[in-house]
Amino acid sequence: MANFKKKDGSGSQSINTASLPDIVFMLLFFFMVVTKMKDQEVKVKISVPVATEVATLENKQVVTYLYIGKPKQPEIYGTGTRLQLNDAFKDPQSIPVWVEEEKKRLPTNLSPLFTVSIKADRDIKMGIVSDVKQGLREANALKIVYSTNKGLVKSRD
Amino acid sequence: MARKSRNLPEINAGSMADIAFLLLIFFLVTTSIDSDKGIPIKLPPKLDPNQPPPPTIKARNVYEVLINSNNQLLVENNWMDMSNLTESTKKFITNYGANPDLSENPDKAVVSLKNDKGTSYGAYIMVQNELKRAYNELRDDYAQEKFGKNYSDLPKGGKQQQEVAKKYPQKISEAEPEDAFNTKD
Numbered sequence: 001m002a003n004f005k006k007k008d009g010s011g012s013q014s015i016n017t018a019s020l021p022d023i024v025f026m027l028l029f030f031f032m033v034v035t036k037m038k039d040q041e042v043k044v045k046i047s048v049p050v051a052t053e054v055a056t057l058e059n060k061q062v063v064t065y066l067y068i069g070k071p072k073q074p075e076i077y078g079t080g081t082r083l084q085l086n087d088a089f090k091d092p093q094s095i096p097v098w099v100e101e102e103k104k105r106l107p108t109n110l111s112p113l114f115t116v117s118i119k120a121d122r123d124i125k126m127g128i129v130s131d132v133k134q135g136l137r138e139a140n141a142l143k144i145v146y147s148t149n150k151g152l153v154k155s156r157d
Numbered sequence: 158m159a160r161k162s163r164n165l166p167e168i169n170a171g172s173m174a175d176i177a178f179l180l181l182i183f184f185l186v187t188t189s190i191d192s193d194k195g196i197p198i199k200l201p202p203k204l205d206p207n208q209p210p211p212p213t214i215k216a217r218n219v220y221e222v223l224i225n226s227n228n229q230l231l232v233e234n235n236w237m238d239m240s241n242l243t244e245s246t247k248k249f250i251t252n253y254g255a256n257p258d259l260s261e262n263p264d265k266a267v268v269s270l271k272n273d274k275g276t277s278y279g280a281y282i283m284v285q286n287e288l289k290r291a292y293n294e295l296r297d298d299y300a301q302e303k304f305g306k307n308y309s310d311l312p313k314g315g316k317q318q319q320e321v322a323k324k325y326p327q328k329i330s331e332a333e334p335e336d337a338f339n340t341k342d
Contacts, residue, residue: 018170024177031184049282053289054194063193068278117195122279126272129281130334137200145195146282 042119043077044069044084049122051148062113063145064102066095068128069121081124083132092128095135103141115143196285201330217258218265220249224284226275233258239283246291250325263295263325271332285329292327299324 046069067084071077082089085098223231230237250266252259260266296308300321311318
């Protein structure tokens with residue numbers, strides 16, 4: 001017969017928390033896996049404009065980003081405003097090809113929701129933005145979002 | 158000094174949970190910062206040369222907003238300050254034929270936005286924002302009056318939201334940009 005020793009009743013019984021770290025680590029790994037980290041390096045300086053009438057993009061899966069701004073390394077890429085698609089600087093003419101590539105990544109049932117988010121610096125000129133918009137029309141990617149921060153709009157000049 | 162030789166040496170894992178929580182909170186905070194917000198726009202489809210040109214719209218139903226390369230506004234051929242744009246646009250939309258220069262009804266009203274290639278992107282977004290705001294405020298007013306809620310608080314894509322959107326259809330059309338100074342960049 002095993003010898004059971006009766007525990008003395010003094011002091012409250014404490015809950016075993018030894019498995020708490022495991023639970024929290026599980027949560028941590030879940031979040032690390034689920035959240036999408038920035039997968040591309042943005043090579044242009046961007047401070048997006050501020051607006052009040054913003055909508056939040058709910059389905060991030062269908063959103064593709066393009067960046068317009070002045071290069072962060074002007075000694076290599078010059079000081080002109082450039083368009084960045086994926087990891088390279090491209091001309092607005094190459095947008096239709098790029099859109100086709102990006103659309104292929106989506107499941108077919110989501111492709112009507114394909115959205116392009118334009119992250120552009122507030123100080124660039126509209127010329128390149130118009131070219132990009134024309135390219136997107138050409139590629140039939142008609143849902144676009146001008147990426148902005150939410151905040152009070154101040155007149156600047 | 159009393160030695161506790163009877164106890165097995167054990168690493169205290171009590172703070173492990175704290176460390177893991179700290180990491181968890183760090184990830185939660187850093188990832189939520191990058192939530193993407195913006196002004197959604199729907200571009201017009203590519204023009205089909207076989208299709209007949211769209212019907213012409215009466216001049217009174219078109220609200221012409223121009224932004225030049227100095228980011229100045231010209232609204233219906235009058236200079237205007239950015240801060241007045243929302244109010245005047247609302248006035249244009251809700252005219253209901255009262256003023257012969259403004260729209261006949263919200264359904265027919267079209268805001269036409271045209272920019273120069275030299276317009277700065279920030280100014281363009283500001284104008285877009287003001288125009289959107291005019292529509293959103295009108296929709297909110299109507300939704301409040303009808304359902305006691307703001308437009309965005311109504312069930313998304315539901316009947317009520319559709320009704321409000323039908324009352325004030327958002328018609329912002331964009332023309333091809335001008336290029337007054339042959340802007341490079």
